[in-house]
Amino acid sequence: MDNNHNTVLETKNLNIYYGDFLAIKDVNFKVFRHQITAIIGPSGCGKSTLLRSFNRMNELVPSARSEGKILFNGEDIYDPSIDPVEVRRRIGMVFQKPNPFPKSIYENIAWGLKINGFRGSKSELDDLVEQALRGAALWDEVKDKLDQSGLSLSGGQQQRLCIARAIAIKPEVILMDEPASALDPIATLKIEDLMRELKENYTIVIVTHNMQEAARVSDYTAMMMLTGDEERSGTVIEFDQTNVIFTRPKDKRTEDYITGRFG
């Protein structure tokens, strides 16, 4: 693959264990700047595990442990000198189930800014909140009720609030773990449109079960599968441009999986 100079994230021989259980094994792949990279594969093959290793969320699971390297702009984020809090500030995350804070819509966004060192005036903060909400295509729907609880919104609106919250602190990368799986088709399309817009300024990695969604929004696709002895550990079996993966996959298993889902 070309455009190596534009690599944002890169894993090198990444293994992740839960206790003694090797969940993902020997993963090598890259995420390119201002591209949408989809991770697809059957349930339990380690997609979430891989995604959560990019912002060091996985280490919040007490039994989790990793080997190998993850380079973020060339720097190993698992290096002992790196503060995971700093990693998470620069690599944001949107979860499968919308999880707004039980605070007002405004505070949901302002809080992240405040803990990340925002020291400006109230009107500057107002501007940043508005910017983030516009960025997540939510502003028009909530501009008159910013002081209402974030939990009072619909599921799709909550998920866009979570996206707004993530982009407010201007990360470089946004990780999304099945962000639309809890939403209806219309809300899903809205989120997909949003991703295409966000691509201008952010790098996006998305886990999805929905083949059409991966084909519609992503530029690159990583196909994960369980491999190895007794097929227990997941790994990336094929990684390429999305149109290549979906039209001329090199690996038979990729083809089976994709056609199985399509057919």
Added chain:
Amino acid sequence: MTTTIHSLNPQNHLKRDRERKIVRALTFIFALVSVGTTAGIIYELLKETVLFFQEVSIIEFFTDTRWTPLFASKRFGVLPLVNGTLLVAAGAMLVAVPLGLLAAIFLSEYASERMRKVLKPILEVLAGIPTVVYGYFALLFITPILRDLFPETQIFNAASASIAMGFMILPLMASVSEDALSAVPRSLREASYALGATKFETAVQVVLPAALSGVAAAFILAVSRAIGETMIVAIAAGQQPKLTLNPLQSIETMTAYIVQVSLGDTPHQSIAYKTIFAVGMLLFAMTLVMNIISYFITKRFREKYE
């Protein structure tokens, strides 16, 4: 399949039905007994209270500032007793709330699984210490220290009872708050970490506010425990009904007064004796209100996450 036929056997069904009826009848009887006892207590309390207020005006009871039913010149103002109760309870909360919250946050957010397994039982043991022990602890250990620090401290004083009571309530405050903090969904913590929040920011600014109604319920439960607590104040706080905010002075709480009269030689038909029912009724009303408030707060808390 034979098994499906077996489970459809009407004989089985009848047997289960009979069992269910027996269990239901038994539990109903037990429920009736406990409700009946409560009703009986309230009835007795009310009856004596009404008799008391036939002799003493309810206005005097709530507005007079002196409480001297056991003396020759009798005054029936309950305020000094209420003052004593609230003073000691407030002091106890001053100890129990910050320490209990810190303990709860530590247990739910910082302690490892193994540590929690050790610490929670210790808290429960602390909760099981008889209150009379706390009472002597206050009188024989805390009061001397207070008198060293503040020489004007009286032997029996509100402060030492407050401190001992604070430690007595701490396990309750800690464990109920811990339950509330632990009930906050993991996804909320993850949302916070994913924004680059530290563990402390997450605990104090996300988890604690999300659990606030549960913590408030813990607070109110603790207050009602403090108001109703008897042994510690009877031993360490004194028997001088006084309208004062100075915790170093000897005071008397409502509960301690009831103990004093019950154990003394006050004749049972006298008006002095009847005062304890009026005071008891007031105490009951106060804790009842607290418990009702806590019930509604807890209920609201549940609705939020289920």
